Amino acid sequence: MIFDPFLIRAALAGVGVALAAAPLGCFVVWRRMAYFGDATAHAAILGVALSLAFSLSVFVGALVVALLMAGLVSVLADRGLAMDTLLGVLAHSALAVGLVAASFLTGVRLDLMAYLFGDILAVSWGDVAVIWGGAGLVLALLGWRWSALLTATLNGDLAHAAGIDPRREQVILTLALAVVVAVAIKVVGALLIGALLVVPAAAARPLARTPEGMAAMAALIGAISAIGGLWAAFAFDTPTGPTIVCAAAFCFALSAGLGGLRRREDG
């Protein structure tokens, strides 16, 4: 049963999302924009509703709305609103507007639960291709801009002095975030994308000495969570997306414990 094609597709989809989300999640954590991921993801529900209404692909609809949302957050943040308040307003409003918009869709069967919580067991080979394509794009983007992104994350003025425009790097991160949200919405759903971004990165923190080490470790933890969660969901007959996030949370608990022990030894 473990070699059933749908399980292989699910595993590939989960691992693909985890690999792209993990290094991106590190930046999300370092820049303290954890809720930025949630805001973008919640907005994607609106994108799903719109794409069904206009018979576009869900990926395109989610991507466009996630990009718009990310742009809106950046513009409003420059106007001096506190980031946490802003994200709180936008994340929940976007989710609410998305759900209301979905209720207008008559005649189209919309399984909203599938987009809120994901349905990894239903991914097709086409979905797997989109996910790996998106993941590859995000990883290439991060790899290309890695040093500049890291410098801009450390300090905007240091970046300026080195000839790097921190705003441009912010745009690149935002772009990558929108792509990950759009490809991940089928796998873990809009409500849990934020978890796949933040939890593996947080779990990797105590185990890493360098930014690159943390990104690689987060990718590993993300991939293990995806496969472990898939297995556990099958074994215990639980919903797959949430089980994957539970597996990641378990990794976080383990590494936090390990980090605590190590600190005591250093102590």
Added chain:
Amino acid sequence: MSLLSLQGVGVRLGGAEVLRDVDLSFARGEIVTIVGPNGSGKSTLLRAMIGAVRPSSGQVVRASGLRIGYVPQTLHIDATLPITVARFLSLPVRRNRGEIAEALDQAGVPDLGARQMARLSGGQFQRVLLARALLETPDLLLLDEATRGLDQPGSAAFYRQVEEVRQRLGCGVVMVSHELHVVMSASDRVICLNGHICCEGKPEVVADAPEYRALFGTGTGGALALYRHDHNHSHDHDCGHDHTHEAAE
């Protein structure tokens, strides 16, 4: 030959005028200190020089291919970001092991490469920032309150290091500081800033200028003389260590 010049630069931040009519020019091999009270626009001036702030009037002209080494006032590294000193020095340009060791040595903190940035003391952190600026082999070194949080022997040692760097690289140095006494004595030129340039010239001239006195009072006139003595003297007590390295502890 001017490395960088500001021509009639004015800066407005959030509607408030922070700088107006600033004309300045910085040359190779020169140590220039910018002094001024809180909120006088010192840091804004440096940020305009590195391009982080866009002037609302006038212009900043950099020599073509100008390499700037910048030591910021504060650098908070988030606790969630693990980074060793060596990795930090390799940003954004990759440096090899030898270059990193040499820069740390020149900044007075050898053997720190493998340490986590978050675990450094204030003095070590500032020196690592200096080492990072040195790796640029800068034409112009900009220091924004670089000795913040250092004790007096520590900052005196830090400025001696800056002086050495200037001699070796022949770069221009622009420093912003509160510590008038320590800084002014090491400078070729002092600029007294309070939204605009109040006065500028040799340290002795500025210390006697009425504009400077109006801002800082007369008390610092004595301090200027006081801090001209050599800090690398031996103490009476027998503590058995070299005071020049105290700042690195």
